[in-house]
Amino acid sequence: MAAHLMRPRAGCALHGALYAATAIDGVTPLVHATPGCGVQAGLWQGVGGCGASWPTSNLSEKHIVFGGASRLREQIKNTRGVVSSEITVVLTGCPAEMIGDDVEAMAQEARDAGDEVLDLATAGFRGSAYHGYQSFLQAAVERTVAPGVTRAGLVNILGPVPHQDATWLAEIEELSRLIAGVGLIPNPIFGPFGGLSSLRATAQAELSVSLSPWSGAAVRALDDRFGIPWIESAGLPVGAAATGALLERIVAAAGEVDDAAARLFIDRERQREAYFIDRLLETLYRQGGARSFAVALPSLHAGGIVRFLSRTLGWSPAAIVVTDNPPAEHRSTLEDELPLVHYSEDDDEIAALIGSSGAEIVFGSSLERAVADRLAVPLIECAAPTRRLSLTSGFGGSRGGLTLLEAIVTASDQA
C-alpha cells in the first residue's frame, strides 16, 4: 500500500516517460489514457514548456467499459498521418492498464505494418515521474538501439530527467561542453543536440556517464547488451573541483585522449572559478561568511550542491533532504562523504526537517518558500516546482557552481 503524500513535487510514471519521449527529436509519445492524463503532465511543469499537444487515445466511458484497444489502433495509425516522427511510443496511463487493454498487440500490429512503434507500461500507479524516466530510458535502450561500430571518444550523458529536473537542459549542455572540452564527443540524447540518432548511437559509445540514480538501469542495460562501460557519479558535480574530478574519471575510463590537453582544460575551468570566487570573497564575508544551510533537492543536485557549499565555500549543512526517493541501491553513492541524509517526498515532513534545522539559507523548490520565510532566510530555487526559468543556466559543472554563487549573493543582498 502506498503512503499518501502532502504536496508532492513530482508527477507520476506516465509523466516522466512522457517528458523523456518529448525531449527526443524524432520520437512522438502517444498517451493511451483519458484526456486529462496528458494535461496534468503539462500542469506539473508550469513554465517548463514541455508542450501539451501530445497525441492521445482520449479514452471515454465506452472504452472503459468495452475496452480501448480498437481506439488505440486507429490512434496509432492516424498519429503517423498527422505528426512528423520516426518512432511512436505508446505510453499507458492508469485507466488503460486497469481495464486490461492489449496494448502490446496493437503496437505489434503497427510494427507488422512497417511502423516503428514502441509500447511501454507507464501507469501512474507504477511510481513517480522519476520512475517513468527510468522505465522509458531502459526500454528505449533495450528495444530501439541496435549494436554498431564503436565511435572513438563518444560518451553517453544520462541522468537529468527532462522537464522534471528544473535545469535538465542546461545541465546536459554544460556536461556536453565539458566533455567536448577534454577532447571527447558528448552524446546527450535529450534536447536540441540529442535526438533519435543520438539515442541510437548510445550503442556505439565508448563510455556512459550516469549522473543520477535514475539512469542506472539504462547504463547497466547498455553495458549488458553492448559492453559499454559506465561511470556512476554521486549526482551532478557542482563547481570546478567536483567537475574536474569527474572529468578526470571520464578521461581515465575513455580510450585515447590527449591527457595534457584534457588536463589544461580542467585547470582552466578551475582557474576561471577561482578568479570569480576571489572577486566575490569580500562580498561573501560581508554577507556573513560561512553559513549553515539546508537543502531539499532531488538526487541530481542534492549531493553536488552540498559538497560545493561545504568544500569550496566552507559552509555547514544543517539539513540534507533528498526529495525524489531514489532507489535504495544507489543511496550509498549519493551519500558519499555527506553527513546524515534524509529521504522524503512529503512536503509536511520536508518542511519540518528544514524548519527545525536552524539553517541560515535554504536551497530547494518554490515549496520551501513558506519555511524559508518562517526562518526569515533566503531561498535559492534549484528544483521543481519553481518559478525560476532555467533555459541555459543550471547548477551543474564548473559554470553551474558560479551560477549558484550568483544566486546566493543576489538573494543574500536582497534579504
Next chain:
Amino acid sequence: MEKALQPPTRERRLNGVSAYLGDVASLIAELEAGPPASRIRTFSQVASDDVSIALRVLADVEGLGIVVHGARGCAGALVRSRPGRPWAVTNLDQRDTILGADGNLARTLRRLYQRHHPWGIVVVATPVVAINNDDIQAVAQELSDELGIPVVELRTDGFRSRIGATGYDIASAALASLVPPQHGRRRDLINLLAFERGPGLTAVAQQLAGLGLEVNLVPAGAGQEAFAKAAQAVLSVAVFQDESDVLRRELDRLHRVPFLHLRPPIGALGARRFVEAVAEATERPLPIRIDDRVSADLLEERRVVIALPPSQALAVVELVVQFGGRIAGISVDWIDSLHVEGLKALTNAATVALHVGAGQAFELVNWLGKIEPDLLIGTPAAAATAARARIAAVAIEGDDLLGAAGETKLATRIGRALAARQNGFTAGLGTSAYRAGWLKRSPDWHIKREVR
C-alpha cells in the same frame, strides 16, 4: 446540510457538442432540433478533462483542504497553487488499484486535518477510483462526523464527458454543498460568481459596490466566511454564465437565491450593461454613465478569428465589430444549449465559420491555414498555435477582458500584434510538428459520427 446533486455531463444535461466544423446557423438548427449527433475523433490530442478543471476551481478557494484520491500524477493542477494551500494525494499504487484504498483515504483526511485544520475538505475522485469504485462517500461521511468539518465527495472521473467544462459543474455541486443554510435575506448583498480572479474581477466588483451593495465573490478567492454569506444574498450574478451554471442552480435549489441572467461584463459597454442590470434588479439608482469605450477603427475591416471559451468568444465578437473588424471564424472548446442565444445574436451567423475543437491544436492549425485570418484573438495556447502558422495573434484570458480596462487592454494588444506582423516577427516559425499531408486535408477528416 443538504446533499448536492451530482450533475450529469454537459453532453447529457445541455446537449453539449465537443466536435464540429461548419457554419453557425447549421449548428443552431441542429441544437434546436433535439440532441445533436455525437461526433468523435479518430485522432486526438490531450485536452482538459473534468478532473483538471475541477481542481483548478478548488485551488482558488481559500482555506479549503483538497485530497486527490488517485495516483500521484492526478494532482498536477494543484502544483502551482498558493504556498500553504492544504492539499494531498493518496498516491495509489498498483495494489491499491486492485484492492481499493478506503483506509488510505481516511488516513490522508485525518493527517491533512491534523496538520492544516482546513474549514472543509473536498475529496476529488480520479479515473482510478472511478474504475475500482472506492466508496468515497462513506469515508467522507465518517470523517466528516469524526473531524467535525464538512468532508465532501467530488465525483469526477475523467472519461464520462468529452467536455472539460463538466468539471466546473461537478466542482460547483460540491462547493454549493459547503454553503450552510441561513435565515433571512440581505437586500444589500449579492453573490458574484467567478472562477478566476484578478484585477478585472476586482474592478467589476468595485463597480457593483458603487451601487451600495456588498459583493460576495464566490468561489474564486472565497473563504469560509464568503461561503457562509452566500445563502443570504438577494441574488447571484456571474461573470461567465456558462461556467457558473450549476453553481447558480444549486444556490437557487438549496437556498432559494435567484439568479440574474446577464451577458459577461466584457468591455466598457458590457460592464455598463452588467452594472445597470444589477442596479435595476436590486432597485438602486443607476450609476453615473461614463463613456469610456475605445472608439478606434483599429482593425480596418481585417478578418479576425476568435479562439476563446464560448461565453468569452461570443462577447468579444462585439468588441471586434466595434474596433472595425470582421469575424472570420470562432473556435471554442465546446458549445451547448446555454450558447444558442449568443450564437443567434451573431449578425452573419450563416457565414461565420465555427470550429468546436475541444483543445485540439492540430485541428486549429489546419483550420487557420484554410481561412487565413489577419488576426487571432485567443487563449495563450491558441495564440502560440497561430504564431506557428504565421498569423498575427493576441493572447488574452477571461479576467483580462473584464470591464472598460479589458477593452483598452485588448485594443492595445491588437495594436501591438498588428505592428509585430508588420515588423515580420519570427517567433514560432519553423517549429510545426505536423506533416504537410495533414495540413492539406480537411480539418475535420478524422471526425465521425458515433454509432449509438
